[in-house]
Every structure is written in structure tokens, then in C-alpha cells.
Amino acid sequence: MPLIKPDATELEYLKARIVGLAALHREIAALSQAADLPALLRMGELVDSHLRELHPAVINEYEMVAFRGQVREMTHNCRRVLAH
Numbered sequence: 001m002p003l004i005k006p007d008a009t010e011l012e013y014l015k016a017r018i019v020g021l022a023a024l025h026r027e028i029a030a031l032s033q034a035a036d037l038p039a040l041l042r043m044g045e046l047v048d049s050h051l052r053e054l055h056p057a058v059i060n061e062y063e064m065v066a067f068r069g070q071v072r073e074m075t076h077n078c079r080r081v082l083a084h
Contacts, residue, residue, distance in 0.1 A: 013058075020058045024050055024067065031074045037082050044075045 006014060027047045034040035048071065055064045 017058050020054050024054065028067075028070055028074055031071070031078055034078055034082065037079065040075060040078050040082060044071060047071050 024047070027043070027050060031040060031043050031047070034043055051064060051067055055061070059067070
């Protein structure tokens, strides 16, 4: 099945979505590099802020819930490692 070329509005939306999601994934991955608990908490707050910026313009409600779950799990695991 051939892809349908997006119109100009949809193309701009797709570009914004790609940029936003790529940045979000980098931020979530960066949580694993936190040096200490305060840094981890600050980074988690920044990721949450970015999620609020992306919703609802770039991500839908289901994606928001899924990303928040990923952030929560990553933060929880990093907290356990930092506490060790």
C-alpha cells in the first residue's frame, strides 16, 4: 500500500511530533545518568514538564499515560540504584 503524501499542515505536525518525541526519549534515557537523587528528581520534573508541553498538541492522552508510566518506572529503578 503506497503512502499518502501529507499536506502542508500535516507535514508540520509530523515534523513537530518527531522532534518532540525524539527529545522526550533522550530525556527519559538521560534519567539513567543522574549522579544523585536530587539530580534525578530535577530531571524527572523536567521530563514531566516536557510531557505537559507535548500534550495534547503532539501526543494524545494514551501516549501521555504510557510515557508517564515509563518515566515513573525509570525513576523508581534509578532511585533504587542510587540508594544502594
